[in-house]
Amino acid sequence: MKAISYHHFGNTDVLQMIEESKPSVESNQVLIKVKAVSINPMDWKIRKGEMKLMSGSKFPRHTGVDFAGIVEATGSAVTDFKPGDEVFGVVKNNMKDGALSEYVAVPFNLVWKKPAGINFNQAASIPIVGSAALTALEKMGKITSQTKILVNGATGGFGMFLLQLLREKGTHVTAVASTKAIEYAKKWGADVVVDYTKENILTQNQTYDIIVDLSGKMEYAQAKKIMKPKARFLNVAPQPIEIPTSLLKNLFTGKKQVMVLSSPSIKYMNKLINAINDGLQIEVSKVFPFDQSVEAYKYAEKGGVIGKAAIEVS
Template sequence: MKAIVYKKYGSPDVLNLTEVDKPIPDDNKVLVKIHAASLNYGNLVLLKGEPFLARFAFGLLQPKYTIPGGDIAGRVEAVGKDVTQFKPGQEVFGDLSASGWGGFAEYVSVPENALALKPENLTFEEAAAVPMAAVTALQGLRDKGKIQAGQKVLINGASGGVGSFAVQLAKSFGAEVTGVCSTRNLEILRSIGADHVVDYTKDDFTEKGQKYDLILGVNGHHPITAYKRSLNANGTFIHVGGSGAQMFQTMTLGSWFSLSGRKKMSTLLQRQNQNDLIYVKELLEVGKVKPIIDKTFKMNEVVEAFTYFEQGHAQGKVIVII
């Protein structure tokens, strides 16, 4: 089968389209013929081996997982004898980040708990945009942030993959949502339900005096003290993405602030979770959440896809058609 393979850490140029052996599913695995995959921040970590601490999980000197790609959508080709949830022919989508990755390939063999039935109202490309980004947003808002109806919630980096799902999920929980993005993305945020939008090229939300019950930091370079200043007395800040300095501050100063006061500040490590994916699937099927896709690339354009994605200005998700 064809797959995107890399043997050393580096820029997108180390990625190569080549022929590899088609996997054979074990007794407890599902063989999926992949139709589409999407890019996430985790793909850049895998590619570059940065931050360096990630190499203790992904390979210290060279990549442990040589076929990147976490989010997929496709059709079940075969199942092992112990698989109970799926059968050949069914359309599925899933997150491979806990199963050895491998999404940028024509086929992948994965445990059944990495998958869920694809929403019937989504194309393969739309479904591939969902798993990791939507579940990250869900876990940040619901599990870490303890979101409640009526709360004032701010999403910084609201027009990207995780951010666009976070806006919609926060609305589904009944929150009053403010999205922060650049000028060109303001209408996208309004179209997916943001109650208020802030153009960071013109205004700094941390200097406006507005207080929020929950802030999800998906992108940006604000110091942790600026986020703290923007929280209500019992507010919560969850770091999902942003600068390395910001993550370090959240893990150190944020922990101290949380222990010494009522404001809570922590960082999220997303975990693949089938139940969470099914939860999002149900919201997708009733139209409460929809994927936002920026650009679609062919498999032989994966270097261009990664190059575009790492610039950090995607409006929603970047998709690779397998």
């Protein structure tokens, strides 16, 4: 089978399509013919070596975490799936395994039935950012219609889920987005949209109860200027050193920096599937064929993707 692999850390030029054996299926696994893989910032952070403390440095390795496809075979202990089922899921170890290949074998508890109303590209876009959005909601604590929330960089995959989930909570949301993404932010539930190409959110003379930075460009030190006295800043991409240091600093200040560390689970996927069946929208704004995987990552790494970008494998 064909797969995308790399043999050392680096930019997109280290990615290459290779031929390798189709994976065998263990008793608790399902073998899936992959139809689509979505792109996440985690993919290139791992590939560039930015997370080597957690991912290790063993090569060769593959890329891509969440996928959708059709069950081809099941292990002897699997009873919830059968060949022909349309599913989506994640690889077992997102730091070392990869889904961007023609086939993938994963434990059955990391696979879910695809909602009938969405396609494979949309289904492949659910697990990582959907789980992150639900985790962020939990980290916000109690929110009401009076809670003022700022989502900076609001119209990527994470923001797409978060805005729609917040809309269901009835809270007040200000979204920061580019000119081209303003209508999406409004459609997904933002009450106020700030165009960052024309205005600086840090000089708007507004303060917030919760700030979520999804752009990677607003640091906690900057965010503190527009945080209410007991506000929370949700850090969705913490550096390893920030996790213990934030816990210490939070003891001495009313303003808190909260780490958002998430992973897909049955609980989260059931909530997301229900939300999708109830009308939650998944925007896949750009789709690349399998043989243009390098171009797909170049496109995604430039930033500014509305919703998700995906790669069609077959």
